Amino acid sequence: MLSATALVCMAAVRPAGAAPRASIRMGSPNDLLIIGTGTLGTLAARQWLDAYPDARVVGETRSTKRHDELRAAGVEVRTKGSAQSDVFPNVLICFSPGVNLDFPAEVRGALEMWNGSGGCVFTSSGGVFAEDDGGVVSEDSPTSDSERSARMLAAERFVLEAGASVLRLAGLYTDERGAHNFWLSQEKVDQWGGGLINLLHYEDAASGSLAALKAKLGPRVLLLGDDVPLTRSQIVDAALKSSLYAGMKAPIFTKDSGAMGKRYDTALTRSLIDWEPKYPDFDAFMTRT
Numbered sequence: 302m303l304s305a306t307a308l309v310c311m312a313a314v315r316p317a318g319a320a321p322r323a324s325i326r327m328g329s330p331n332d333l334l335i336i337g338t339g340t341l342g343t344l345a346a347r348q349w350l351d352a353y354p355d356a357r358v359v360g361e362t363r364s365t366k367r368h369d370e371l372r373a374a375g376v377e378v379r380t381k382g383s384a385q386s387d388v389f390p391n392v393l394i395c396f397s398p399g400v401n402l403d404f405p406a407e408v409r410g411a412l413e414m415w416n417g418s419g420g421c422v423f424t425s426s427g428g429v430f431a432e433d434d435g436g437v438v439s440e441d442s443p444t445s446d447s448e449r450s451a452r453m454l455a456a457e458r459f460v461l462e463a464g465a466s467v468l469r470l471a472g473l474y475t476d477e478r479g480a481h482n483f484w485l486s487q488e489k490v491d492q493w494g495g496g497l498i499n500l501l502h503y504e505d506a507a508s509g510s511l512a513a514l515k516a517k518l519g520p521r522v523l524l525l526g527d528d529v530p531l532t533r534s535q536i537v538d539a540a541l542k543s544s545l546y547a548g549m550k551a552p553i554f555t556k557d558s559g560a561m562g563k564r565y566d567t568a569l570t571r572s573l574i575d576w577e578p579k580y581p582d583f584d585a586f587m588t589r590t
Contacts, residue, residue, distance in 0.1 A: 337396025390419030471526030493559030
């Protein structure tokens with residue numbers, strides 16, 4: 302039988318490639334830390350607790366706005382910057398970059414909360430791909446050199462170096478959240494209606510993120526979407542099929558041309574994480590709401 306000293310020493314060993322550990326805490330292998338517990342993070346927390354009711358799930362937020370909702374769902378809450386040094390076997394990093402120029406550094410700091418024993422996933426964006434002429438992109442397609450993409454790609458590099466996975470997501474939506482909701486509030490939109498948008502329901506983004514987490518694929522780039530891209534005009538037309546937008550009019554897209562966008566091929570990621578979307582496409586979802 303191992304001595305108590307030997308057990309402590311074994312617990313202090315960091316798996317190869319894992320991020321530095323802040324402290325050691327004994328807990329369940331299903332414990333989960335979600336850094337960025339907004340819409341996506343909250344759905345992920347609920348789904349994880351449905352699967353692992355006895356797990357400790359901690360949601361970190363920038364403000365206290367969602368704390369009551371999270372506590373009611375059984376999630377421990379903490380705000381960013383609070384004096385917390387716990388490390389977790391599973392970590393989902395899903396906060397938005399916004400206009401934060403220190404975004405890559407924030408992601409690197411978040412990785413220190415992972416002890417390397419479970420899965421760690423960073424939700425990135427398929428917007429980093431360079432393709433803009435309507436072509437197909439997959440996990441290893443060339444990326445853009447735009448300033449916005451450069452920040453996201455810098456964050457991705459920290460994630461991969463730590464031995465964690467990057468999950469690039471399509472444009473997220475619910476019935477009342479997403480580009481369609483904004484466009485339908487406008488009379489005119491200063492964009493081309495023909496540009497393609499890849500889409501993914503928030504619930505599917507959450508389930509896909511957790512599937513990637515459980516797959517423990519290590520330093521790998523993944524791509525997730527419903528694989529049914531629609532033009533901006535098609536998105537508006539689909540949204541108008543919903544009872545939520547009854548009586549509303551489609552906006553006028555004022556530009557006659559523009560970038561065609563891209564088409565996601567997520568077959569490889571789906572196979573690797575054994576996942577399929579609950580909502581196969583935006584049009585079908587809006588038709589039923």
